[in-house]
Amino acid sequence: MPTTHLAGPILVLGTGLLGTSVGLGLSQRGLSVWLSDPSPTAQTVAQDIGAGTVIVPGKPLAPELVVVAAPPDVTVAVVAQALCDYPMSTVVDIASVKGSILAGVQSDPRITAAHLARYVGTHPMAGRERSGPASARSGLFTSMPWVICAHSGSRGDAVKTAEALAIDLGATVSRMNAVEHDDSVALISHFPQVASSLIASRLLSAPGHSLALAGNGLRDTTRIAASDPSLWIQILSHNAGALVPILRGMREDLERLIGTLADPTASGALLDLAELMGEGNAGQARIPGKHGAPPQAFALVTVVVKDKPGQVAALLADVGNAGINMEDLRMEHSAGHQVGLVDISVIPGRREELITVLSALGWKVVQ
């Protein structure tokens, strides 16, 4: 059994995508996990796939840690109740917003300073655009940032327990206060979600022959538009104060762009466009690479694969056998064609070697 920083048991309240992923990850590390969800289906599915054991109502429990993984709208009530129900436990929540949750818990009439000392707000920066326990993954948090938002009244041992949860799930601990957190996620998570939804909503009236041409540019920019609306209504409304100034900035940029494109032959128009694209390049280059490493440009090797079962698996096996680490992988299918294109990202120094190996094995590498 792997060693853990938590001792357990851990009680997970809310067994959707996130709660079940937490339960799976901790159970796989040998920790004892209890589960509870107002939806009997959600908690049974979570138990059936190995995330822990559903608690028996009314049975006294003394968990080391309670993880509240409920939707943001009910998180304050669930955290406050857990602080009252489990007087020896650290209680953390994992909601995507932190300021409104902390303010809500602090102003609950049942909550004293002693209760608050055991509460730590947290936010794993990992998720999926699907909800529910069936989409859960034990490795969801591996190498992903997990923000720990201790407040001024958090007890040191409660903060340590919250950090132990993140570390045991393979995440990278990041510490900031609730305001810094909410400002950060407004920019790097909530704004991209809105932008993606706005782009995808433009497609509603697009003719089929236009959509048939869609490539990775559109897929990349609209992937998260498939996210669960009921969750995102809550996230966006809870963090509106931090999001609105960013959207106003975007509106200014859009107005400027529209003005420029309204007359692209006007003096200075092309320079304006070049500036816009240049600023985009510079902003994109600031996004850290995998595992928080500095941005790194990977080299691409594009391979043609036949559209039949087992082809991609065979290609990946050949890459693995060549001893070359694949940094990223993406596939592109063209509608109506019998082949797909697989883009394999590798460190630049191994690109030529991979092309040689794959070509020798009979793969068609696009040069």
Ligand SMILES: NC(=O)C1=CN([C@@H]2O[C@H](COP(=O)(O)OP(=O)(O)OC[C@H]3O[C@@H](n4cnc5c(N)ncnc54)[C@H](O)[C@@H]3O)[C@@H](O)[C@H]2O)C=CC1
């Ligand atoms: N989906 C994502 O990618 C991420 C979500 N989060 C946060 O994690 C939390 C959970 O989100 P998901 O797992 O994606 O949602 P989900 O919809 O998959 O699961 C939420 C679960 O909470 C349960 N629930 C509802 N009311 C409850 C209550 N009063 N007590 C206990 N459980 C209750 C629901 O029955 C459901 O099973 C949210 O606060 C969200 O902001 C954080 C990081 C990523």
Ligand SMILES: O=C(O)C(=O)Cc1ccc(O)cc1
């Ligand atoms: O899928 C992605 O890229 C995400 O960014 C997922 C995500 C959604 C909500 C969060 O609060 C944190 C992470």
